[in-house]
Amino acid sequence: MKRNKAGLVISLTLIALLALVAIIGPNYLPHQPFKPDMRTALQPPSHEHLLGTDNLGRCVACRIVAGASTSLFAALAVVAIVFAIGTVLGITAGYIGGVMDHVLMRVTLIFQAFPSFILAVAVAGILGNGMGNSILSLCAVYWTTYARLARSLTVSMRNAPYIKAAKVCGAGKLSILFKYVLPNVVAPVLVTAALDVGSVILSMAGLSFLGLGAVRPTAEWGAVMSEAKDYLQKAPWIIVFNGIALFLVVTVFNLLGDSLRDALDTKGEI
Amino acid sequence: MRKFLRNLAQTLILIVGITFLSFTLSYLSPGDPAQQMLKRSGMMVTEETLQKARHELGLDQPMLVQYGLWLRNLVKGDMGTSVKSRKAVALELGKRLPNTALLAVVSMLLVIAISTPVGLLCAWWKDGPLDNAFRFVTYLFASLPSFFISLIMMYVLSLRLKWFPVIGSVSVKGIVMPALVLSLTLSAWYIRQVRAIVLREMEKGYIDGLMSRGLSTGSILFRHVLRNCMVPLVTLFGISIGNLMGGATIVESIFSWPGVGKLAVDSITARDYPMIQGYVVWMALIFLAINFLVDLSYRFLDPRIRKGA
Numbered sequence: 001m002k003r004n005k006a007g008l009v010i011s012l013t014l015i016a017l018l019a020l021v022a023i024i025g026p027n028y029l030p031h032q033p034f035k036p037d038m039r040t041a042l043q044p045p046s047h048e049h050l051l052g053t054d055n056l057g058r059c060v061a062c063r064i065v066a067g068a069s070t071s072l073f074a075a076l077a078v079v080a081i082v083f084a085i086g087t088v089l090g091i092t093a094g095y096i097g098g099v100m101d102h103v104l105m106r107v108t109l110i111f112q113a114f115p116s117f118i119l120a121v122a123v124a125g126i127l128g129n130g131m132g133n134s135i136l137s138l139c140a141v142y143w144t145t146y147a148r149l150a151r152s153l154t155v156s157m158r159n160a161p162y163i164k165a166a167k168v169c170g171a172g173k174l175s176i177l178f179k180y181v182l183p184n185v186v187a188p189v190l191v192t193a194a195l196d197v198g199s200v201i202l203s204m205a206g207l208s209f210l211g212l213g214a215v216r217p218t219a220e221w222g223a224v225m226s227e228a229k230d231y232l233q234k235a236p237w238i239i240v241f242n243g244i245a246l247f248l249v250v251t252v253f254n255l256l257g258d259s260l261r262d263a264l265d266t267k268g269e270i
Numbered sequence: 271m272r273k274f275l276r277n278l279a280q281t282l283i284l285i286v287g288i289t290f291l292s293f294t295l296s297y298l299s300p301g302d303p304a305q306q307m308l309k310r311s312g313m314m315v316t317e318e319t320l321q322k323a324r325h326e327l328g329l330d331q332p333m334l335v336q337y338g339l340w341l342r343n344l345v346k347g348d349m350g351t352s353v354k355s356r357k358a359v360a361l362e363l364g365k366r367l368p369n370t371a372l373l374a375v376v377s378m379l380l381v382i383a384i385s386t387p388v389g390l391l392c393a394w395w396k397d398g399p400l401d402n403a404f405r406f407v408t409y410l411f412a413s414l415p416s417f418f419i420s421l422i423m424m425y426v427l428s429l430r431l432k433w434f435p436v437i438g439s440v441s442v443k444g445i446v447m448p449a450l451v452l453s454l455t456l457s458a459w460y461i462r463q464v465r466a467i468v469l470r471e472m473e474k475g476y477i478d479g480l481m482s483r484g485l486s487t488g489s490i491l492f493r494h495v496l497r498n499c500m501v502p503l504v505t506l507f508g509i510s511i512g513n514l515m516g517g518a519t520i521v522e523s524i525f526s527w528p529g530v531g532k533l534a535v536d537s538i539t540a541r542d543y544p545m546i547q548g549y550v551v552w553m554a555l556i557f558l559a560i561n562f563l564v565d566l567s568y569r570f571l572d573p574r575i576r577k578g579a
Contacts, residue, residue, distance in 0.1 A: 110287030114554045117516025118534075122292075122550040125538035126299045202415050206520055209417045210535050222415070229421055229524070233429050243418035250413040 007259030022068035031059035033066035052237040067219030075201040086146020094154030108144040124212040134213040195257035198250040350544035359548035370529030380453035389464025411458030448525040508564035
């Protein structure tokens with residue numbers, strides 16, 4: 001238990017640091033992250049450019065910092081959207097039951113019938129590239145988990161004594177849903193959300209790598225790595241450092257998810 | 271039998287849902303097929319010819335009617351024509367599908383060969399050095415994007431050591447790297463799942479019985495525990511096929527493996543909507559079919575299900 005609390009503190013601290021770098025970091029960069037300078041193209045890591053330069057002579061380290069916010073905010077946006085939509089749909093369907101519940105469960109099953117990354121690729125591919133569309137495409141993939149989880153938790157507490165008591169006291173449906181059902185559903189759904197952030201970041205980077213997410217000249221890490229793969233032989237450091245950045249961020253969020261799950265002890269429910 | 275029919279009915283609903291969702295996606299796509307068709311045939315694009323082309327393509331019909339027409343063609347095997355290659359979508363997909371299937375089968379065999387023994391042993395020596403080492407390794411792999419692993423592998427094995435060609439071909443040498451990347455990332459997830467399933471099984475009393483009878487570790491794990499874990503393990507297999515198909519899009523396009531995943535990515539770049547649509551429908555239907563087979567296989571794996579039903 002103690003170790004898990006430590007994990008929670010460590011991961012939250014690291015995430016706060018990361019957010020700080022992503023938000024104010026771009027203001028304190030030694031080089032211009034978006035301005036090409038052909039005189040310094042494809043230089044290996046040096047004292048001047050700590051992580052080397054890319055094919056257009058831009059500082060890799062500066063671009064990593066400049067791209068951090070794109071990945072982070074896109075992933076957080078996806079998780080926040082599916083968390084909100086999934087939870088509201090799930091508890092409403094679970095509490096009201098009947099046709100609405102039946103339809104919602106069918107629809108989630110249909111979405112889940114698609115291999116998840118393929119659904120994301122197809123939605124983003126058809127809507128066209130751009131950050132907004134790739135956020136939408138990942139929402140289409142992830143919302144089902146939340147709706148199903150919130151629904152099943154609601155169904156399991158529909159006949160709990162405190163719900164019955166609220167009903168007897170004359171509470172309306174809406175107030176029961178949001179005052180009594182929602183607070184009891186939030187914790188396990190929140191853990192799922194925390195556990196998903198890492199995988200959303202990875203999927204988002206994957207979409208960008210395929211050319212579906214961020215558009216140039218954004219320094220989104222997946223898109224940068226996709227551009228840099230043509231220079232794999234001459235400048236492997238671009239891919240290596242962007243990959244490490246991606247890896248570290250995902251690891252930190254996975255650590256947060258795991259320790260949050262242990263701290264809230266919802267293992268049995270997920 | 272009644273259960274089977276109910277399953278079949280549910281599967282049919284799913285198929286309708288899958289096709290409807292895929293159709294809706296293309297329906298929402300920004301391109302105008304009538305305009306594209308006119309441009310391709312070299313005809314003048316005027317309001318009049320556009321109207322006529324829309325009528326010929328059935329685009330002036332209500333959405334549900336269009337869906338019906340599209341579904342009828344789909345059942346007949348006609349998925350439209352690729353905008354890019356001007357060949358039938360079904361033909362192009364069919365040509366590439368065996369390559370993806372080959373890659374998937376090889377990767378899946380590797381995954382099973384790696385993760386079943388490792389998962390079993392990690393569970394047996396829970397919290398031992400092997401378990402801790404693999405917990406660390408699987409944790410690392412869960413955070414590594416597959417395209418990063420692919421590119422690093424390509425840099426080391428192709429560009430530096432020159433063991434494998436950079437541009438993949440359908441050959442033994444060409445399949446090694448894509449199959450390795452797919453199976454390594456999936457194995458990381460699989461090992462943890464196998465470990466969890468086996469740990470749950472090992473809490474059961476018969477394990478103590480087997481141990482008190484003096485059976486060897488290998489015999490208990492591989493002859494008794496493994497057999498009793500077959501149903502959840504096969505379920506896992508069904509789920510992971512979806513991951514494999516999704517991962518294949520990235521890995522195929524990096525290693526230029528001529529499968530459906532690469533075709534899909536190329537089609538997206540070319541804005542070839544009929545192709546993307548055909549790809550999504552096919553992948554979902556194949557995924558569904560595999561999971562249907564997985565469901566059926568339970569009856570053979572577990573006599574209790576066979577007799578109980």
